Amino acid sequence: MLRLELINKTEQRRKQLNITIENLAKxxxxxxxTLNRFFAGDDVKLSTVESLTNILGLDFAGNESVPLxxxxxxxAKQKAIFMASLVQSTSALEMQGLEKNSLEKIIHKFEKEFLTGSYKNRLWVA
Incomplete structure (x- = not known):
């Protein structure tokens, strides 16, 4: 595979996911x-290519390893768990920790918001 093909596949996937270079870096x-050098076709370390392709769900050749x-x-699940942990931490400080069932409902609601709701544009914000 040519370097240009890998760059094009990686850039295409980044755009499909709507991830900015800044968020991809984080x-x-x-x-x-480093990312700008990669996308410009300059030499970068293999570990850079590995980190980048893993985040985007691609293999070393730029082929999809994880479906979009x-x-x-x-x-969405990662971000939902993080958001729910913030709610849980705040509730615990107030001595009102959430029960498991309530916490799962909050996680599910956040997941839905990140996938289809008002937080959709923030899915890949670091």
Missing amino acids: LSNLGIR KQLQKQR
Whole structure:
């Protein structure tokens, strides 16, 4: 595979997921300059390519290893759990910790919002 093909597939996937370079840098623990160098076709470390493709659900060749919908669901679940943990922490501070059933409902609601609701545009914000 040519480097240009990998770059094109990676850029296409980034756009499909609607992830900015800045958020992609945060999510992959890479620098913005490093990502810009990669997308410009400059040499980067293999570990950079690995980090980048893993976040985007691609393999080293730029082929889909995780389907788009599944990747979005995984990210929505991660963010929903994080948001629910904030609610749980605040409630615990007030000595009103949530029961497991209530917590699961909150997680499900956040997941739905990240996938189809008002938070949809924030799914990939780091």
